[in-house]
Every structure is written in structure tokens, then in C-alpha cells.
Amino acid sequence: MTFDVDPSAHTLAGDGGPRRIPDYLATPGTIVEVAADGFAGTIVSCSDREVVLRDRRGRERRFGNAPGAFFVDDVRVRLVAPTPAVSQAAAGPELAVTASGSVAVPTPARVARASRILVEGLHDAELVEHVWGADLRVEGVVVEPLHGADDLAEVVRTFSPGPNRRLGVLLDHLIDGSKETRIASAAAHPYVLVTGHRFVDIWEAVRPEVVGLEAWPHIPKGQPWKEGAARVLGEDNVGRAWRAILGRVRTWHDLDTSLIRAVEQLIDFVTESE
Secondary structure, three states: OOOEOOOOOOEEOOOOOOEEOOEEEOOOOOEEEEOOOOOEEEEEEEOOOEEEEEOOOOOEEEEEOOOOOEEEOOEEEEEEOOOHHHHHHHHOOOOOEOOOOOEOOOOOOOOOOOOEEEEOOHHHHHHHHHHHHHHHHHHOOEEEEOOOOOOHHHHHHHHOOEOOEOEEEEEOOOOOOOHHHHHHHHOOOOOEEEEEOOOOOHHHHEOHHHHOOOOOOOOOOOOOHHHHHHHHOOOOOHHHHHHHHHHHOOOHHHEOHHHHHHHHHHHHHHOOOO
């Protein structure tokens, strides 16, 4: 393995003072580990801004590319994009992928597992199905709307989770101090995983540029968020606005990273077995 160190370049603060971060040629197929969360996968593509990795199940995730953000053989590195010729030669034949970035496999849908994924509402369920539907059918995972999370603790008790009956829950606005965070704490259980994203509503997890906005609007407190967002999009009907938003989403690239990570953590969790 060869690392190129630019003596004038990248450093990372540490206990022993700043240390140089070597550059590493991000050849497709190379296995790397993400320093932030320990995710490991093979390199699919690399640019100055982001790196796409594929895990052992064929699902792909993207990460910001920064000095020291990745490990190669236990060494922190900065991944450097290879030339187009090197990248194409190493990648080999192109694989068909699903909207979630998974490798498309000719596997029939399996019988539904006892485990489930619950989401807050119908729009959440539709977006998850729209992007991850192929993965969910292969894994036999059913997604159901909660229609509100206030009674989550009771839902968990009624579901009776166990080693092969896991429950994954996706919540909006899962940030420190929020109502949703308190709800998640009250529903704690060894076979329940609650994840979420930082947005008030699942609509905001769609990248604003996908629907022609520079940013999602700030709706004053006390006003219905979806109605306000629909008006900004030129619609006077929430249902029509949502259909337009969903129609613009083609792949996981159109979604915020926090939602992608949350859903993939849930799929991994509910498909585990003891």
C-alpha cells in the first residue's frame, strides 16, 4: 500500500499535536472504513466532495470527503479521486442498482418477517417504499405508518418485541430536547431501535434543489408546516404538493444523508436475528 504525503498539506489535531494525513488513491473496489461511525465498504466512486461506499449487502452510502475521514489498514487518510481511466478499469462491468443504491438481484420477494419498521405517517411510508421498496421486498420487511408517535410506548408493549420480532421506528425531528426524543426514550427496549432525522417533516428530507427550491421555507410556529410548504411550491392542496415532491425523487441521491442513514440502520436492525 502506498501513501502520498504532501509535506505542506493536510494535518489532523491529536494528543501528540498536529499530524500529517496522507493522500490515498481511491481506486474502486478498495475496502475502507469510515472514521465517524465504523461503517466499512468498498469504494464505488470518489470526488473532492464525497465518497460512495458499497457494503457487503450491496447497499451504497455516501460520505463527505475530508482529510482523516477514512481509515485504510488502520491509517487515517484523505481519499483522492483517481483519473477516469483508472476508475473505469477498476470498477469492471456496470451493475444494475435500485433506487436505494443496492445491487439489483433477481430474487423473489420473501414472506414477510415478524419484525416491522414503523414510520410516523403515510408520507413517510410512501417515501421509504419509493426508495427502499426493492430492498424491503427482498428482505421481507413491512413498513407501517404510526399516524403519530405520541403512543409509541404503548405500541411497543402491544407489539411484544423479541430476538426474532424486532421493531424499528423512524421519527421526524429526532434532535436533543425535542418531544420525539422524549418519546423515543420512553419506548426503549432491547429489541427496538428508534432512529430519525432532524427535520420537522419528512418533506424536508428531500433535498430542496430536487423540487426547485434553494431551501425549504421557514414556516412560523403555530401554522401548519405542510400547508405553508405547499404554497411555496405553488400548490393549494397538500396531497397534490406531496405527489409532486415524491415524483421528483428518483434515487437516494435526492434525499438528505440523515434520512438515508436512519432508514438503512433500521433495515439492518430488523433483519438481524439471534
